[in-house]
Amino acid sequence: MTRRTRRALLIGLLFTAPWTIGLLAFIFYPVLASLYHSFCDYSVLRPAVWIGLDNYRELVRDEVFWQTIWNTGVFALAAIPLGIVVAVALAMLLNTKSHGMVVYRTIFFIPSLVPMVTLAMLWMWIFNGSYGILNYGLNSVLRLLHLPFEAPGWLLDPHWAKPALVLMGMWGCGNAIVIFLAGLQDIPVSLYEAAEIDGASRWQKTIHVTIPMLSPVIYFNVIMGIIGTFQIFAVPYIMTGGGPQRATLFYAMYIFQSAFEDLRMGYASAQAVILFLIILACTYLATRVMRKHVHYGGV
Amino acid sequence: MTTRTTWIWQFMLVPLAGIFLFPLLWMFSTALKPVDQAMRMPPTWIPKAYYAPLDGVRTRVVPRGTNAVAGVIVATTGHTRLFVPATDFHDGRVRIVRTLRGAVVTNLVAARLLKDVPPGWVQVLEDVDQTSMAAQRRWDYVAPSALDTRTELAWRNFLSAMRVIPFARYTLNTLILCLLCVIGTTVSNSLIAYGFARVEWPGRDFYFALTLATMMVPFPVTMIALYGVFKSLHWVGTWYPLWVPVFFGGAFNIFLLRQFYLTIPQDLTDAARIDGCSEWQIFWRVIVPLSKPALAVVALFQFMGTWNDFMGPLLYLNDQKKFTLALGLQFFQSQSGGTEWHLLMAASTLMLLPILVLFFFTQKQFIQGIATTGMKG
Numbered sequence: 288m289t290r291r292t293r294r295a296l297l298i299g300l301l302f303t304a305p306w307t308i309g310l311l312a313f314i315f316y317p318v319l320a321s322l323y324h325s326f327c328d329y330s331v332l333r334p335a336v337w338i339g340l341d342n343y344r345e346l347v348r349d350e351v352f353w354q355t356i357w358n359t360g361v362f363a364l365a366a367i368p369l370g371i372v373v374a375v376a377l378a379m380l381l382n383t384k385s386h387g388m389v390v391y392r393t394i395f396f397i398p399s400l401v402p403m404v405t406l407a408m409l410w411m412w413i414f415n416g417s418y419g420i421l422n423y424g425l426n427s428v429l430r431l432l433h434l435p436f437e438a439p440g441w442l443l444d445p446h447w448a449k450p451a452l453v454l455m456g457m458w459g460c461g462n463a464i465v466i467f468l469a470g471l472q473d474i475p476v477s478l479y480e481a482a483e484i485d486g487a488s489r490w491q492k493t494i495h496v497t498i499p500m501l502s503p504v505i506y507f508n509v510i511m512g513i514i515g516t517f518q519i520f521a522v523p524y525i526m527t528g529g530g531p532q533r534a535t536l537f538y539a540m541y542i543f544q545s546a547f548e549d550l551r552m553g554y555a556s557a558q559a560v561i562l563f564l565i566i567l568a569c570t571y572l573a574t575r576v577m578r579k580h581v582h583y584g585g586v
Numbered sequence: 587m588t589t590r591t592t593w594i595w596q597f598m599l600v601p602l603a604g605i606f607l608f609p610l611l612w613m614f615s616t617a618l619k620p621v622d623q624a625m626r627m628p629p630t631w632i633p634k635a636y637y638a639p640l641d642g643v644r645t646r647v648v649p650r651g652t653n654a655v656a657g658v659i660v661a662t663t664g665h666t667r668l669f670v671p672a673t674d675f676h677d678g679r680v681r682i683v684r685t686l687r688g689a690v691v692t693n694l695v696a697a698r699l700l701k702d703v704p705p706g707w708v709q710v711l712e713d714v715d716q717t718s719m720a721a722q723r724r725w726d727y728v729a730p731s732a733l734d735t736r737t738e739l740a741w742r743n744f745l746s747a748m749r750v751i752p753f754a755r756y757t758l759n760t761l762i763l764c765l766l767c768v769i770g771t772t773v774s775n776s777l778i779a780y781g782f783a784r785v786e787w788p789g790r791d792f793y794f795a796l797t798l799a800t801m802m803v804p805f806p807v808t809m810i811a812l813y814g815v816f817k818s819l820h821w822v823g824t825w826y827p828l829w830v831p832v833f834f835g836g837a838f839n840i841f842l843l844r845q846f847y848l849t850i851p852q853d854l855t856d857a858a859r860i861d862g863c864s865e866w867q868i869f870w871r872v873i874v875p876l877s878k879p880a881l882a883v884v885a886l887f888q889f890m891g892t893w894n895d896f897m898g899p900l901l902y903l904n905d906q907k908k909f910t911l912a913l914g915l916q917f918f919q920s921q922s923g924g925t926e927w928h929l930l931m932a933a934s935t936l937m938l939l940p941i942l943v944l945f946f947f948t949q950k951q952f953i954q955g956i957a958t959t960g961m962k963g
Contacts, residue, residue, distance in 0.1 A: 288788075292787070292788060295785055295786055295787040296787040296788055296789075298781075298785050298787070298865050299781045299785045299786075299787035299790055300781075300787070301781070302777050302778060302780050302781025302785065302865075302869075303777075303778050303781035303782065303793070305774045305777060305778055305833065305834045305835050306774070306778040306781075306797070306834060306835040306840065308834055309774075309831065309834025309835050309836075310796075310797070310800065310834075312815070312831075312834070313808065313812065313831050313834065314800050314803055314808060316811065316815070317807070317808035317809075317810075317811035317812050317815070318803060318807060318808060318811075320811035320814065321807060321808065321810060321811045324810070324811065331813065331814055331817050377602070380595065380598060380599060380602070381599075383595060385592050385595055385596075386592075391599055391603055393949075394603045394606055394607055395602075395603070395606050396953075397606075397610070397942070397945075398606060398609070398610070400890075400938075400941050400942065400945055401610075401938055401941075402893060402894045402912065402937055402938060402941060403894055403896055403912070404894075404896055404911075404912040404915050404916055404934070404937065405915075405934040405935075405937050405938050407916075408915070408919060408930050408931070408933075408934045409609055409610075409612075409613050409931070409934055410609070412612075412613070412616065412927055412930070412931060413609060413612065415927075417627075418624075418625050418626075418627065418629075418927070420612055420629055423627060423628065423629055458606065458609065462956055465953055465956045465957055466956060466957060468957070469957035514802065514804055517804055517806070518804045518805055518806055520806075520896075520897055521896035521897055524896075525896070525916050525919070538806070539804075539805075539806040542806045542809070542810070543806075543809075543897075546809070546810045546813070547813075547901070552810050552814070555810050556810055556811070559806055559807045559808075559809070559810060560807075562804060562806060562807055563803070563804070563807045566802060566804060567802070570802060
C-alpha cells in the first residue's frame with residue numbers, strides 16, 4: 288500500500304467512523320444478540336439461560352404465531368398489489384399536462400403526510416360502528432337499492448377488520464404515486480412515437496410500453512412493501528390492539544407483545560430471527576421472479 | 587391533448603379527488619362541532635349553534651326534539667320544575683305517576699303553573715362545556731321561532747383539546763426531540779456520505795454495499811436487543827434512546843446524500859486540493875454549501891419521522907411528563923375510551939397541521955426527495 292492509499296484509507300475511515308460505530312452498536316450487535324437470545328430463556332430482568340431450540344419448538348406449536356403469519360401474509364397479498372394498482376392508475380391519470388394537475392397531485396399526496404397516530408384516530412372515527420360516516424353512507428345506499436344487507440362492523444368484525452386496514456392503506460398511497468409519476472416521466476417519448484408509427488392503440492401502448500418500462504419501479508415497491516408489511520405496528524396497535532379475535536395481530540405486534548408485555552424476550556428474539564429469514568427469502572424470491580420479468584430499459 | 591380527452595380526464599379525477607379529500611374534511615368538520623352534533627345521526631357537515639332564551643337570557647342550547655301534545659311546565663311546592671302533559675294538571679295539582687317496587691303509584695302533588703307549552707315547541711337544554719360537568723343543566727320549552735339557529739364553528743374544541751391533554755408540554759417535548767434528531771442526522775450523514783462519495787479508499791465499495799444491505803434489517807429484529815442495551819445503560823425512561831442513535835447515521839440517508847455528492851463535479855474539489863485545502867476544508871467549504879438542497883431533504887424527512895414516531899416513545903418513555911405528541915394523543919384516546927370524538931379530531935388536526943404547513947413551504951424538496959429515493963433503490 289502506498290503512502291497515498293494509506294492516507295486515503297485513513298481519511299475514508301475517519302469520515303465514516305460514526306457509521307461504523309452505529310453499524311456495530313445498533314445493527315450488528317442487536318442482530319447477533321437476537322440470534323443468541325433466541326436460544327435462551329431471557330427477560331431483561333434476569334440474565335439469559337441457554338435452552339437450545341426450545342423457543343423454536345414452541346413457536347412451531349404456537350397457534351397465535353401461525354395466525355400472525357397468516358394475518359400478515361393475507362394483508363400483504365391484498366394490500367401490496369391493490370396499493371400498486373391504485374397508485375399506478377392514479378399516476379397515469381395524473382401524468383398529463385392539463386389544467387390544475389398540480390392541485391390534483393397535491394390532493395392525492397396529502398393523505399400520505401398524515402402522521403400515523405392521526406391516521407389511526409381519523410379512521411377509527413370513520414369506521415365507527417354507530418356514528419361512523421362510512422357505515423351511514425353504506426347503509427343509506429343499501430337501503431336505497433333495497434338490498435337485504437347491513438354495512439359490516441369493520442374494526443369490530445373479525446372478517447372485516449383486515450379489509451378495513453387495506454382500504455385505509457390505499458388512501459395513503461401518495462408516496463407511491465410520486466414514485467410512479469417520476470418513473471412515468473423517465474420513459475422516453477421516442478418509445479411511444481415508435482409504437483404509434485406501428486399503429487398501437489392507447490391500451491396497447493400502456494401494456495407494451497408503459498408497464499414494462501415501469502417494472503423496475505414496481506419491483507422496488509413490491510420489495511419495500513413486503514419489508515414494510517412485516518413491520519406494521521403503530522396503526523393496528525392503536526386502532527384494534529390486534530383484535531377482534533386476533534384478526535389484526537400482525538407479526539411485529541406479536542414480537543412486541545411477547546417481548547414487552549409477556550416479558551419473554553428469548554421467545555420474541557426467536558420470532559425476530561424468523562422474521563429476518565422471511566424477509567431475506569422474500570427478497571431473494573422477488574429478485575428471482577423479477578429478473579425474468581423486469582425490463583431495465585437501456586441502462 | 588384534445589378537449590374531449592381532457593373532459594374525460596376531469597370526469598375521472600374529480601370524484602377520485604373527492605374520495606381522497608373526504609376523510610380529512612370529515613376530520614376538520616368533526617373537530618369543529620359541539621359534541622352532540624359530532625355524535626348525531628344523520629350526520630351533518632356544517633356545525634350549527636342554537637340559541638334560545640333561558641330565564642330571559644339568550645343562551646347557547648342543545649335542541650332535544652319537539653313535544654307532540656300540549657303540555658305545561660309547573661313548579662311543585664318543593665320548587666322542582668316539571669314538564670307534564672296538559673291533561674295531568676288540574677286545579678293546582680299535578681298527577682305524578684311513578685313505579686315503586688313494581689307497583690304503579692299515582693300521587694297528586696300541589697303545583698303552580700309556570701308556562702303553557704303548545705304542541706310543536708322545542709325542548710332546549712343548556713349547552714355546557716363537556717369538560718366542566720355542571721350537575722344541573724337548565725332546560726325549557728320554546729316556540730320554534732324563538733330558537734335561533736346559525737352556523738357556528740366550535741373553535742373552542744381546540745382549546746378544550748389542549749386543556750384535556752397537556753398539549754403544550756407534549757408539543758415542546760416533540761419539537762426538542764425533532765431538533766436533536768435533525769441536527770444528528772444532517773451532521774452525521776453528511777460526514778459519512780462524504781467518506782463514501784468523495785474519497786477513494788480500498789474496501790469502500792464493499793463497505794457501501796454492506797451499508798445498503800442493512801436497509802433490509804427490519805426494526806423489529808433489532809428492537810429487543812437494543813432495548814437490552816439501553817436498559818443496561820439506564821436509558822429507559824429517558825429521551826436518549828430516541829435521539830442518540832440518530833447521531834451515528836442511517837443507511838437510507840447516507841445513500842441519498844452520496845448520490846447527491848456524486849453529482850458535484852470532481853474539478854471543483856481538485857481545484858480546492860491544488861489550492862492546498864485539507865480534506866476537511868473541502869468537505870466544509872465546498873461540498874456542504876453545495877449540497878444544501880439534499881441536506882434539506884434529509885432534515886425534512888427526519889423531522890417528519892421523529893414527529894410521527896410512535897413505537898420508539900412507546901418502548902422507552904414511561905413518564906407522562908416526557909411523552910411526545912404521538913404517544914400523548916394515543917394515551918388520551920385509550921383513556922377516554924373513544925367517546926370524545928370532537929376533541930380527538932381537534933387534537934389530531936393539531937398534530938397534522940405543522941406537517942401540512944411544512945409541506946406547503948417545501949413541496950419541491952419533498953417531491954424530489956421521494957422520487958429520487960424511490961427510483962434508484
